[in-house]
Amino acid sequence: MTATPTQQPHPVLADDAAVRLARAAAREEAGPEAVGDHVGVVAEDEAAVTHLFEARHAGYRGWNWAATVSFAGEGTPLSVSEVVLLPGDDALVAPDWVPWHERVRAGDLGVGDLLPAKEDxxxxxxxxxxxxxxxxxxxxxxxxxxxxxxxSREGVLDSARRWHGGDFGPRSDMARSAPATCGTCGFYQRIAGSLGAAFGVCANELTPADGHVVHVEYGCGAHSEVEVEGGSSVPVADLVYDDAVLDVEANAPGGLVSGGLAPGDAVAEPAGEVSAVDRAAAADAGAPGVEPAPADESGR
Structure with a gap:
């Protein structure tokens, strides 16, 4: 890195002795291990040049130690004017300084902070x-x-643009899935002034927008007039109940048929085994084909 001034510096400022003097001054300032190779010379004027040495500091890639050497004339020794750390062409440097009032962003103001508005x-x-x-x-x-x-008018329009595109504007995810808009909600309170045509404050404590400025076309699931259909949303199998009434009659006492049997009435043979009681009742009635039950040893 070499620059050519209007007047050429004295040759003694760029010889080996000048480089050694500049390196020694840089090492004294930065330490022996932090000063690398000689990478260039910058001519300041006819009596001074700046020698550049690679800076070997962590995080300072592309930076150089700059030692300025001056010469007062024949018969005078070289001297070091200053030693500084300067960025090179490919050095990583901080961005240009920005005034504090231009760096402040929304949400930066904390408790006890003061943020005066600009005069203009x-x-x-x-x-x-x-x-x-x-x-x-x-x-x-x-x-x-x-x-x-x-x-001002610009302040009103700036606020309207910011609120319209914010979390409580008509394009937010919540608004797009809402059943209705804030303009028809009982919890919507309009604000005063020209902004009241499109903005208000939500007064529903159950919503994320409670106490916030909301757009008239914003909305959420807690709209004052929202209705939910009754019944379970889970399908349930249809159940069929049989409520038919069965007529039940008790057997007549003493036999198979109510009222007994008359002599000569035919009695069908039961399909299965007939009990001794039923057989005796039929025989006593004189039913044909029915033999009396054999008596046991006791004669019964």
Whole structure:
């Protein structure tokens, strides 16, 4: 890295002795291990040049130690004017400095922080100072006249754009899935001023938007008029109940047939085994084909 000034510096400023002097000054400033190879010379004027040495510091790739050597004339020794650490052409450097009021972003203000507005803030316009009469001041404050500055047209439009595109605007995920919009919700409270045509404040504590400025076309599932269909959403198998009534009659006492049997009435042979009681009842009635049950040893 070499620059050519209008007047060429004295040759003694670029010889080996000058390089050794500059390196020694750089090592004294940075330490022996931090100064690398000689990488260039920059001519300041006819009496001074700056010798550049590679900086071997972690995180300082591309930086150079710069030692400026000067010469006062014949018969005078070389001297070192200053030693500094400078970035090279491919060095990693911090971005250009930006004033603090331009670096502040939304959400940076913390508890106890002060953030004064700029005198020429385009979002603000001059207001109108009220009189010393308390009654007049009360009315003036309601009308926005008692403040030194109020929102300018640019400030109103900037706020509207920011709120419209925010989390509580009409394009948010919540709004796109809502059954209705805030403009028809009982919890929606309009704000004063020109912004009230499109914005209000949510007063439903059960929603994420509670206490926030919301767009009139924003919406959520807690709309005041939302309705949910009754019944279970889980399908249930249809059940069929048989409520038919069965007629049940008890057997007549003493036989198979109510009222007994008359002499000569035919009795069908039972399909299965007939009990001794039924057989005896049929025989006593004189039913043909029915033999009396044999008596046991006791004669019964």
């Amino acid at each position: 803030d385009p979002r603000l316009a001059p207001g109108y100072v009220a009189s010393d009469d308390p009654a007049v001041e009360e009315v003036a404050l309601e009308a926005g006249l008692g403040r030194v500055r109020v929102l």
